[in-house]
Amino acid sequence: MFWRAYHETTPGPRWAGLFAEYWPVYHRWWSREGVSVRPSYAVCRRALMAHMPEILPLYDDLCALAGGGDQAARFLSFYCPPPYLSGCSQAVWSGKEPVLVRNYDYDPRSFDSLVLSTGWQGRRVIGTSDGLWGLVDGMNDAGLAISLTFGGRRIVGDGFGVPLILRYVLQVCETTQQAGEVLARLPTHMSYNVTVLDAKRQYLTAFMAPDRKAVISRTAVATNHQEVVEWVSHARFTATVERERFLLQRMQLHRDPEEKFIGAFLKPPLYSTAFDAGFGTLYTAVYRPRLGRMELRWPGTVWPFSFDNFPEEGRHVAIPGAA
Numbered sequence: 001m002f003w004r005a006y007h008e009t010t011p012g013p014r015w016a017g018l019f020a021e022y023w024p025v026y027h028r029w030w031s032r033e034g035v036s037v038r039p040s041y042a043v044c045r046r047a048l049m050a051h052m053p054e055i056l057p058l059y060d061d062l063c064a065l066a067g068g069g070d071q072a073a074r075f076l077s078f079y080c081p082p083p084y085l086s087g088c089s090q091a092v093w094s095g096k097e098p099v100l101v102r103n104y105d106y107d108p109r110s111f112d113s114l115v116l117s118t119g120w121q122g123r124r125v126i127g128t129s130d131g132l133w134g135l136v137d138g139m140n141d142a143g144l145a146i147s148l149t150f151g152g153r154r155i156v157g158d159g160f161g162v163p164l165i166l167r168y169v170l171q172v173c174e175t176t177q178q179a180g181e182v183l184a185r186l187p188t189h190m191s192y193n194v195t196v197l198d199a200k201r202q203y204l205t206a207f208m209a210p211d212r213k214a215v216i217s218r219t220a221v222a223t224n225h226q227e228v229v230e231w232v233s234h235a236r237f238t239a240t241v242e243r244e245r246f247l248l249q250r251m252q253l254h255r256d257p258e259e260k261f262i263g264a265f266l267k268p269p270l271y272s273t274a275f276d277a278g279f280g281t282l283y284t285a286v287y288r289p290r291l292g293r294m295e296l297r298w299p300g301t302v303w304p305f306s307f308d309n310f311p312e313e314g315r316h317v318a319i320p321g322a323a
Helices: 013-030 041-051 053-065 070-076 162-172 176-185 232-238 240-252 258-266
Strands: 002-008 089-093 099-106 114-118 125-130 134-140 145-150 192-197 203-208 215-217 279-288 293-298 301-306 314-316
Touching: 002 013, 013 053, 013 070, 041 053, 041 070, 053 070, 053 162, 089 145, 089 192, 089 240, 089 258, 099 134, 099 145, 099 192, 099 258, 125 162, 125 293, 134 162, 134 279, 145 162, 145 279, 162 176, 162 192, 176 192, 176 203, 176 215, 232 240, 240 258, 258 279, 258 293
Parallel strands: 002 114
Antiparallel strands: 002 314, 089 099, 099 279, 114 125, 125 134, 134 145, 145 192, 192 203, 203 215, 279 293, 293 301
16 A cells, blocks of 8 residues: 655645545545435535634635536535545553554455545644545544544434544644534534544543444543444454453553553454455554654554654555555
């Protein structure tokens, strides 16, 4: 898999070039059920204005850079996108230097493979891209880190795709408490578990859903179910309960040192090679928000980034089990 690291302080022609490159594939995905199924531009913009007004000017700028087209603007709103599923495991290791560690389990054919460093609206953010401005994990220069896992429920409703929710949290929040308040009020189109860690060592996991209020929990571990398993076949296939128990044991019974705990994400049962089913581990991310540092890891490979040292480069990464 070929990865790129990209930095741009203000949205400009380089981001426009990325959008032009990725848009044909994203358009096929976004319109696969028919363009009329997706909400209109007016509905999408009203939703952003109602729930994320602080980033509306940024959204408008990106739409203009994307060419100002109706369908591109609707896609970039992340409002009521097509349903999609992922695996993933994540946990907060609360040692001397707390870290947020996560595995992202997804289909490599439907992934940006892009690390973004942005200074949009005066807020520096580093994270793993989805949809070219959404994020599946990331951190900001206030020392707030965040990541997501699929919540293991099939219900789809009116709300935002969770990658934009993560972007919004990192653009406007500085603490775990602020992030929890935002996550409790934002509508999501599917169920997701969002874990947050801040520079003061505070953490939470929000169990978000389209059909019920978010549950804000002081839990340090999230896999692919919420408070109880509701989609039994998915839970069995992804071993969500087994992965959760494994992480809790590592944290509560064995108290692994940091490097051993991170290393466990690169091995079964957390590390998955189920690429044929779309749930293989594409990478492990490690966030140290107090230090402003992150790493992407694969077996035998570590790619470090920080706000002070962000190398813009490309890398070919061999992922065991992936074509």
